[in-house]
Amino acid sequence: MQHQAQPMPSTDSADDVAVDVDRISKIFQGEDEVRALDDVSVAIRRNEFFTLLGPSGCGKTTLLRVIAGFEPPTMGALRLGGRDISRLPPNKRPINTVFQNYALFPHMSVANNIAFGLEMLGKPKGEIQTIVYDMLKLVQMEHLKARRTSEISGGQQQRVALARALAPKPEVLLLDEPLSALDLKLRKEMQIELKRLQHETGITFIFVTHDQEEALTMSDRIAVMNAGKILQVGSPRDIYERPAERFVANFIGESNFLDATLNGHTVTLKAGGRFQASPPAGVADGAVSVLVRPEHGQVRMGEAAEGELAATIDTVVYSGEATTVHLRLTTGELFKAKMPNTPSEDGRSIEQGAAAALSIAPGAVTVLKD
Amino acid sequence: MPETPAPASATADAPVPGGLIRGELERELEQTDNRTRWLLSLPAILIILFFAAAPLLVMVVYSFLTPGDYGNVKWIFSTEGWVNVILQRDIFDDTLIWADAHLSIFWRSVKLSIVTTLLTLIFGVPTAWFVATRPKGKREFWLFLVTVPFWTNLLVRTIAIQELIRAEGVINNLLMALHIVDQPIQMMFTDFAIGFGMTYVYLPLMVLPVYAAVDKLDFRLVEAAHDLYAGRWTAFRRVILPMIKPGIIAGSILVFIPCLGAYVTPRVLGGGKNLMFGNLIELQFGAGRNWPLGAALSFTLMAIVMVALIYYVRLTSREEKTDV
Numbered sequence A: 001m002q003h004q005a006q007p008m009p010s011t012d013s014a015d016d017v018a019v020d021v022d023r024i025s026k027i028f029q030g031e032d033e034v035r036a037l038d039d040v041s042v043a044i045r046r047n048e049f050f051t052l053l054g055p056s057g058c059g060k061t062t063l064l065r066v067i068a069g070f071e072p073p074t075m076g077a078l079r080l081g082g083r084d085i086s087r088l089p090p091n092k093r094p095i096n097t098v099f100q101n102y103a104l105f106p107h108m109s110v111a112n113n114i115a116f117g118l119e120m121l122g123k124p125k126g127e128i129q130t131i132v133y134d135m136l137k138l139v140q141m142e143h144l145k146a147r148r149t150s151e152i153s154g155g156q157q158q159r160v161a162l163a164r165a166l167a168p169k170p171e172v173l174l175l176d177e178p179l180s181a182l183d184l185k186l187r188k189e190m191q192i193e194l195k196r197l198q199h200e201t202g203i204t205f206i207f208v209t210h211d212q213e214e215a216l217t218m219s220d221r222i223a224v225m226n227a228g229k230i231l232q233v234g235s236p237r238d239i240y241e242r243p244a245e246r247f248v249a250n251f252i253g254e255s256n257f258l259d260a261t262l263n264g265h266t267v268t269l270k271a272g273g274r275f276q277a278s279p280p281a282g283v284a285d286g287a288v289s290v291l292v293r294p295e296h297g298q299v300r301m302g303e304a305a306e307g308e309l310a311a312t313i314d315t316v317v318y319s320g321e322a323t324t325v326h327l328r329l330t331t332g333e334l335f336k337a338k339m340p341n342t343p344s345e346d347g348r349s350i351e352q353g354a355a356a357a358l359s360i361a362p363g364a365v366t367v368l369k370d
Numbered sequence B: 001m002p003e004t005p006a007p008a009s010a011t012a013d014a015p016v017p018g019g020l021i022r023g024e025l026e027r028e029l030e031q032t033d034n035r036t037r038w039l040l041s042l043p044a045i046l047i048i049l050f051f052a053a054a055p056l057l058v059m060v061v062y063s064f065l066t067p068g069d070y071g072n073v074k075w076i077f078s079t080e081g082w083v084n085v086i087l088q089r090d091i092f093d094d095t096l097i098w099a100d101a102h103l104s105i106f107w108r109s110v111k112l113s114i115v116t117t118l119l120t121l122i123f124g125v126p127t128a129w130f131v132a133t134r135p136k137g138k139r140e141f142w143l144f145l146v147t148v149p150f151w152t153n154l155l156v157r158t159i160a161i162q163e164l165i166r167a168e169g170v171i172n173n174l175l176m177a178l179h180i181v182d183q184p185i186q187m188m189f190t191d192f193a194i195g196f197g198m199t200y201v202y203l204p205l206m207v208l209p210v211y212a213a214v215d216k217l218d219f220r221l222v223e224a225a226h227d228l229y230a231g232r233w234t235a236f237r238r239v240i241l242p243m244i245k246p247g248i249i250a251g252s253i254l255v256f257i258p259c260l261g262a263y264v265t266p267r268v269l270g271g272g273k274n275l276m277f278g279n280l281i282e283l284q285f286g287a288g289r290n291w292p293l294g295a296a297l298s299f300t301l302m303a304i305v306m307v308a309l310i311y312y313v314r315l316t317s318r319e320e321k322t323d324v
Ligand SMILES: Nc1ncnc2c1ncn2[C@@H]1O[C@H](COP(=O)(O)OP(=O)(O)OP(=O)(O)O)[C@@H](O)[C@H]1O
Pocket: A028, A029, A030, A034, A035, A036, A054, A055, A056, A057, A058, A059, A060, A061, A062, A063, A210
């Protein structure tokens, strides 16, 4: 697995790339200047399920709006399949959007909403009817095709919005937190449905979410954003297992950050123990901060043996399928270890305040840039 | 459980746990609510009865009486007032012929009102759009400008128009100074003058409701239309127009009705020749000394307004049909 130290440089071969965001900045002039996008570069590949993940206000929607053509970038260039589209208005771009609030036309029926884009493209009536019918079937909305969009539920609206955006067969589909308004169960169903749709249609999806689990389960690749910048681009595994920065590690999954010293490829934890790791480029030998995921720590009651870290049990949290043990290491650092529950071991034997031994799986130590 | 027994009238309803008899509380609250509502609206109802319905009643009665010699009415039943709305008696042999003068006034009123409504639409919708799309803090200023004419007396405004378009007025002087024309254009006392004046006078009545509609418009829908390959014009026609239609309908009604009955503007700008409905009615109660005819004409005007309204609302409330 290749480590991504820098935001992905656009090294993919040109015909692999669907959307090429080339050093785009967006500055909103107001009472005070807002740098919503700060020198963002990313190459999104064809037929890819690409996710923009980041906290609220980090610029996800702004990036989508720049790609869709609603906001002109302040600097930089935008290419679609190698062609510069920075100057094309939204209606000339073969890109469709599923809006965060759906933005369905309230004065039209479900079917007319789906047909709208096709009509605008001047498709013949017969073809429009066939496609609309296919789309209705795809999102399982045939029975409601004559309803007004103001008279259907949130989940149904979401599916209509999806069908409306898919019907003209765009090259790229932009989805701005399309699932955020749905309840958990429907949300899980729609996640699977979206993934299936992306597979079946072969359209490039650019998906926005601030739900890390959603991003991990659905994406081919994820870009983690913060404060208008892309911090890291990579596969879900890359991002989860090899986060480049503390922010990325913290934002995705649960993390333990420990002080350590780096010497070549060897990491020595302050709390004891020596590990092999491949540090990201630009990290010098000396004091570093490392990441260990909770599920990579194993806790045993008793005194620490060779290769284990001595600790005392702080608290024990039972959560159904796993038990999370909060440990205090000899350095005073806190460590969360998450262990799956089994019929024989469900965390009952772990006593608060007792001495324990922590073992960290080999290869579980990741050196962070900062 | 309450100590007091349930009222006798409610014994049929079995008390349910919690001590409430089925529907009792709902009924009780609804009754108090209704009573309050009646009390609050009583003054308004009385005002409507006395100041709107009562005069109308008087007018109905008058329209079936005989004109008095010096105005007023004689209490002798007659349908002559109604007959005279569209017909007139030949002076010599009493045969009925079409009242051409009246018919041409009706036609001019309807025509000029429609034209004025269309003109206020053409000028008013872009104006409203412009104002509603200004940044939040700046709209008040533009709205203020739109409503300024309302603060001035109608007669004053109409005379201002007269100053603009009369033979020695601003426009003609300017055209002559620029040698575009060498004789003043006759604009006063024409239908053009009336239409121009009414458009100016009633424009705010179109701008305000359309502004309110555009202000409520969800611009994300417009973006969605552009996203789905609609150009500016199509997005306007297919998405914006249907959304602001209520405002346009309200504006059209607000302009059309006062136009039909307009009195001051046609009087000043149309001179004595180009009468409109309002002037004709006024004439009957003044120099014409034919109050029954005036009353009948008033009801004819109301009827025309009603028919036009019903037709217009029908026309514009047609739904976009589902054809896919
Ligand atoms: N039209 C605008 N004018 C001024 N500032 C704006 C505008 N649109 C967005 N911003 C600012 O740009 C930044 C990025 O906004 P954006 O909507 O892209 O965030 P986001 O990542 O989509 O957040 P969320 O997850 O809450 O939707 C924010 O600080 C926001 O306040």
